[in-house]
Amino acid sequence: MAEPLRIALIGAGVMGRQHHQHLKDLPEARLCAVADPGPQAVAFAAECEVAYFAEHRRMLDEVRPQAVIVANPNALHVATALDCIAAGVPVLLEKPVGVHLDEVRELVAASADSGVPVLVGHHRRHNPLIARARELVQDGCLGRLTTVTALWQLQKPDSYFDVAWRREPGAGMLLTNLIHDLDLLRHLCGEVAEVQAITSDGVRGFANEDSAAVLLRFANGALGTLTGSDAVAAPWSWELDSGENPVYPRQADQPCYLLAGTRGALSIPQLRRWQYAEPGAGWHQPLLSSQESFTPAEALRCQLEHFVRVARGEQAPLVSAADAGNTLALLEAIQRAAASGRACAPELLSVQ
Numbered sequence: 362m363a364e365p366l367r368i369a370l371i372g373a374g375v376m377g378r379q380h381h382q383h384l385k386d387l388p389e390a391r392l393c394a395v396a397d398p399g400p401q402a403v404a405f406a407a408e409c410e411v412a413y414f415a416e417h418r419r420m421l422d423e424v425r426p427q428a429v430i431v432a433n434p435n436a437l438h439v440a441t442a443l444d445c446i447a448a449g450v451p452v453l454l455e456k457p458v459g460v461h462l463d464e465v466r467e468l469v470a471a472s473a474d475s476g477v478p479v480l481v482g483h484h485r486r487h488n489p490l491i492a493r494a495r496e497l498v499q500d501g502c503l504g505r506l507t508t509v510t511a512l513w514q515l516q517k518p519d520s521y522f523d524v525a526w527r528r529e530p531g532a533g534m535l536l537t538n539l540i541h542d543l544d545l546l547r548h549l550c551g552e553v554a555e556v557q558a559i560t561s562d563g564v565r566g567f568a569n570e571d572s573a574a575v576l577l578r579f580a581n582g583a584l585g586t587l588t589g590s591d592a593v594a595a596p597w598s599w600e601l602d603s604g605e606n607p608v609y610p611r612q613a614d615q616p617c618y619l620l621a622g623t624r625g626a627l628s629i630p631q632l633r634r635w636q637y638a639e640p641g642a643g644w645h646q647p648l649l650s651s652q653e654s655f656t657p658a659e660a661l662r663c664q665l666e667h668f669v670r671v672a673r674g675e676q677a678p679l680v681s682a683a684d685a686g687n688t689l690a691l692l693e694a695i696q697r698a699a700a701s702g703r704a705c706a707p708e709l710l711s712v713q
Contacts, residue, residue, distance in 0.1 A: 363389075363673075365388065365389060365390050365391040366389060366390040366391070366427050366428055366669050366672055366673065367390075367391060367393040367424075367426050367427045367428070368384060368390050368391065368392060368393060368426060368427070368428045368429065368430060368672075369392070369393055369394040369395070369396065369420060369421075369424060369426035369428075369429045369430070370384075370392060370394070370395050370396070370397075370429075370430050370432065371396045371397070371417045371420075371429055371430065371431045371432065371433055371441055371445075372396075372397055372430075372431060372432035372433035372434075372455070373395055373397040373399065373401065373402035373405045373406070373432075374397075374399075374432065374433075376432040376455050376482075377397070377430070377432035377433075378405070379661060380430050380432060380453075380661065380665065381409065383659070383661050383662040383665050384430075384665060385409075386662075387662070387665060387666065387669070389666070389669045390428075390665070390669050392409055392411050393411055393412070393424055393426050394406075394411050394412045394413070394414060394420050394424040394426060395409065395411055395412070395413050395414070396413075396414040396415070396416065396417035396419075396420040397415070397433070398415045398416070412424060417441060417444065418444055421444065421445065421448040421450065422448075425448075426450060427450070427451075427672060428450060428451045428452070428453070428668065428669075428672035429445045429450050429451070429452050429453070430452075430453045430455075430668075431445065431452055431453065431454045431455060432455045432482075433455075435457055435459075435460050435531070435536070436460055436531075438454055438455065438457070438458065438459055438460075439458070439459040439460075439464040439465065439467065439468050442454050442468055442479060442682075443467070443468060443471055445477075446468075446471045446472060446475050446477045446479070447471075447475075449475070449477055450477065451477055451478045451479070451480075451668075451671060451672040452477070452478075452479045452480070453480045453482060453664075453665075453668045454479055454480070454481050454482060454682070455481075455482040456481055456482050456483050456540060456541070456544075456685065457536060457540050457685070457688075457689055457692075458481045458682055458685035458686055458688075458689055459686070459689060460531060460536070462686060462689055462690055462693055462708060462710075465682065465685075465686040465689060465710070466686070466710065468682050468686075469681075469682045469683045469686060469710060472681075472682055478671050478672070478677070478678050478681075479678065479681065479682040480664075480667070480668050480671050480678040480679070480680060480681070481678070481680045481681070481682060481684070481685035482664065482680075483541065483544045483545075483548075483680045483685060483688070484660045484661050484663075484664045485541055485544070485545055485599065485605070485660055486544070486545070486548050486660075486679055486680055487660045487661075487663040487664040487667060487679065488603075488605060488658075488660040488663070489655045489656055489657060489658050489663070490603065490629070490630055490632060490655055490657070491545065491548070491549070491629075492655070493632060493653060493654075493655040494549060494620075494627065494629055494632060494653075495548060495549055497627060497634070497653065498549055498550065498620065498627075501624070502624065502625060502627075502634065503620060503621070503622030503623075503624055503625045503626065503627060504622040504623035504624025504625060505582075505622050505623045505624075506550060506551075506579070506581060506583040506620060506621075506622045507582075507583055507584070507621055507622050507623060508583065508584055508585065508620075508621045509546065509550055509577070509579070509583055509584070509585030509586070509618070509619070509620055509621075510585070510586055510618070510619040510621075511542055511546060511585065511586065511587040511588070511617065511618050511619075512587075512588055512589075512597035512598065512616070512617050512618075513534070513538060513539055513542050513587070513588070513589040513590075513597070513598045513599070513617065514588065514589065514590050514593050514595035514596075514597045514598060515590075515591060515593065515595060515596070515597075515598045515600065515601055516591065516592060516593055516594050516595070517591045517592070522565070522567070528567045528568060528569070529567075529568050529569065530568045530569055531569070532569055533567075533569025533570040533571070534569075534570060534571065534573070534589055534590075534591045535560070535569075535570060535573060535589075535692055535695065535696065536692065538589070538591065539573065539587065539589050539692070540688060540689070540692055541599065542587060542589075542599065542617075542618075543587070543688055543691050543692055543695075544680075544685070544688040545599075545618070546577070546585065546587070546618075547687065547688055547691065549618070549620065550579055550581070550583060550585070550620070551579050551580055551581045551583075552579065552580045552687070552707075552709065553577045553578065553579055553580070553585075553691050553694075553707060554578050554579065554580045554706060554707075555577075555578040555704050555705070555706050556575060556576060556577055556578070556691070556694050556695050556698050556704065556705055556706075556707070557575070557576040557698050557703075557704045557705075558573060558574065558575045558576070558695045558696075558698040558699040559573070559574050559699060560572065560573045560574075560699040561573070564590075564592040565592065570699075571590060571591055571592045572589065572590040572592065572593075573587070573588070573589045573590070573695075573699070574586070574587075574588050574589075575587040575588070575589075575695055596612035596615045597612075597615055597616070597617050598617055599617050599630070601615070601617075602615050602616065602617045602630050603617070603630040604630075605659075605660055613631075614631075616628040616629060616630070616631060617629065617630065618630075624636060624640075627653075631652075632652065632653035632654075632655065633650060633651070633652055633653070634650070634651050634652075634653055635648045635649065635650050636648065636649055636651075637649065664679075667679060681712065683710045683711065683712045684712050686710045687707065687709050687710055687712065690707040690708050690709055690710065691707045693707070693708070694706060694707040694708070
């Protein structure tokens with residue numbers, strides 16, 4: 362058996378610590394250092410019994426990790442990942458891949474030119490539930506995909522916004538939350554060719570949106586909607602419905618995605634499928650319902666196991682920088698559409 366992969370952590374905040382919870386129980390890897398300028402990180406590194414660095418470049422030079430998890434603030438993602446690539450170190454980069462598409466293009470080019478892989482942390486793609494849903498769509502079980510309904514509606518407590526940056530531009534639910542849903546819609550249903558959107562800050566009046574309504578036209582012809590708000594008392598979101606993170610009280614009977622095609626329909630996360638018994642049947646005939654099965658597993662752990670294989674050169678990243686860049690391109694198109702009142706097309710990157 363190979364020696365455990367030596368992984369360093371850059372960013373010891375909430376997501377960094379979540380990654381560590383899985384890393385410490387993973388035989389294939391071990392934490393070797395923590396880099397974070399915050400005073401809380403000193404105690405965290407001591408608790409983990411690894412070296413602490415206030416500056417990640419010094420850590421890269423002195424520790425020479427075999428791989429790095431980057432979980433620092435969004436605006437630092439690309440610059441930090443570029444430093445790791447320059448040091449020849451594979452990166453698991455938390456989402457979003459960046460805050461502007463231009464900087465993501467630089468990251469994609471650096472990874473391609475150097476051969477150093479970047480896996481972006483859209484961890485929900487690693488959930489076996491999503492893997493099974495994607496199989497059903499790609500295998501044609503729904504027929505021609507026709508309509509997609511996505512919901513992200515819940516209520517963040519007032520205390521969430523006590524942190525100043527959460528009230529500022531760039532910290533709204535689009536970049537912080539709906540980017541997950543947009544990534545899954547791309548993963549399940551294909552690229553989006555065009556969007557229209559309306560956003561509002563009418564509930565809180567902050568410098569970012571608290572509600573959004575998005576129309577999507579997929580390249581395969583399907584039409585979709587994504588309706589989101591973090592200011593409503595409602596149960597429809599991946600966080601509340603999937604049970605993926607136990608900190609959220611689960612609403613197991615409520616869907617957040619509804620996919621409908623010419624042969625059948627699918628609700629997610631329930632993985633309940635509907636279809637007629639005979640081809641050509643219609644609304645006067647009863648729909649048959651069946652429950653699709655899958656083997657549950659924690660998405661973050663599955664992602665970390667995959668990252669070890671990526672860092673060892675055994676697999677290509679499930680979510681490359683270019684792939685994650687196309688999710689950011691979709692989000693930017695939504696922002697442009699909301700600002701202009703016109704339909705906009707994502708500026709897609711080339712994904713090898």
